[in-house]
Amino acid sequence: xxxxxxxxxxxxxxxxxxxxxxxxxxxxxxxxxxxxxxxxxxxxxxxxxxxxxxxxxxxxxxxxxxxxxxxxxxxxxxxxxxxxxxxxxxxxxxxxxxxxxxxxxxxxxxxxxxxxxxxxxxxxxxxxxxxxxxxxxxxxxxxxxxxxxxxxxxxxxxxxxxxxxxxxxxxxxxxxxxxxxxxxxxxxxxxxxxxxxxxxxxxxxxxxxxxxxxxxxxxxxxxxxxxxxxxxxxxxxxxxxxxxxxxxxxxxxxxxxxxxxxxxxxxxxxxxxxxxxxxxxxxxxxxxxxxxxxxxx
Numbered sequence: 001x002x003x004x005x006x007x008x009x010x011x012x013x014x015x016x017x018x019x020x021x022x023x024x025x026x027x028x029x030x031x032x033x034x035x036x037x038x039x040x041x042x043x044x045x046x047x048x049x050x051x052x053x054x055x056x057x058x059x060x061x062x063x064x065x066x067x068x069x070x071x072x073x074x075x076x077x078x079x080x081x082x083x084x085x086x087x088x089x090x091x092x093x094x095x096x097x098x099x100x101x102x103x104x105x106x107x108x109x110x111x112x113x114x115x116x117x118x119x120x121x122x123x124x125x126x127x128x129x130x131x132x133x134x135x136x137x138x139x140x141x142x143x144x145x146x147x148x149x150x151x152x153x154x155x156x157x158x159x160x161x162x163x164x165x166x167x168x169x170x171x172x173x174x175x176x177x178x179x180x181x182x183x184x185x186x187x188x189x190x191x192x193x194x195x196x197x198x199x200x201x202x203x204x205x206x207x208x209x210x211x212x213x214x215x216x217x218x219x220x221x222x223x224x225x226x227x228x229x230x231x232x233x234x235x236x237x238x239x240x241x242x243x244x245x246x247x248x249x250x251x252x253x254x255x256x257x258x259x260x261x262x263x264x265x266x267x268x269x270x271x272x273x274x275x276x277x278x279x280x281x282x283x284x285x286x287x288x289x290x291x292x293x294x295x296x297x
């Protein structure tokens with residue numbers, strides 16, 4: 001077989017193979033935005049559906065159950081009770097989390113560098129998140145900026161209108177899992193597939209801040225998201241930001257309940273101690289990361 005014949009056959013074989021799809025930034029961004037919008041729409045639909053169901057059965061249930069579900073005035077519906085409102089929200093988050101669970105794990109598996117995360121690293125990550133939450137929340141409370149945001153006050157009133165155990169379950173367990181699957185599992189990993197992880201971290205955190213709908217929560221969410229993603233990238237384990245987010249929300253929820261009963265001096269001590277302990281935990285995490293890198297090298 002002559003060299004010319006080999007060349008012709010090689011060209012034919014190459015032309016018969018399917019072309020690899022080119023990287024398309026707009027396609028991946030479009031998919032991420034679509035998932036994000038579907039998440040929001042599905043949440044609203046589930047909340048509306050549950051509201052309609054409750055409204056339909058409220059007059060056929062015992063009086064004690066009726067009082068637990070809704071607020072009535074002269075027999076007319078006024079509003080849902082705090083417990084009902086928060087439970088509806090929790091169910092909507094649970095449904096959305098279940099829907100995107102497989103997709104989020106797929107994104108994480110495909111775009112996250114696999115690393116072995118020790119229980120010590122995960123525990124330090126959660127502790128550092130708790131200390132940061134204590135310090136940030138007290139700074140926000142002492143600064144008075146929370147009083148300037150009507151949106152924040154309305155959100156806080158709704159979140160703390162329910163029984164304490166319900167709030168812990170919904171805001172400490174269900175919501176963090178669902179939001180982490182969406183923002184860190186899908187959005188961050190999706191953007192990171194076409195950008196380096198640092199720009200992806202910033203863009204995801206900005207979207208996470210906007211998603212919260214008011215300035216006070218937005219600033220808080222931005223800082224926490226940057227921290228979650230940084231340790232997620234270093235650990236390579238989606239469970240780390242999920243646990244951090246859960247611990248953060250539980251810490252903030254409990255702190256809000258007890259904050260009104262502590263003195264100004266105690267508040268200052270907690271704020272400073274939280275900042276120092278966060279810095280100490282973060283330094284240990286960085287040292288741990290350097291040790292792992294040396295072992296791998």
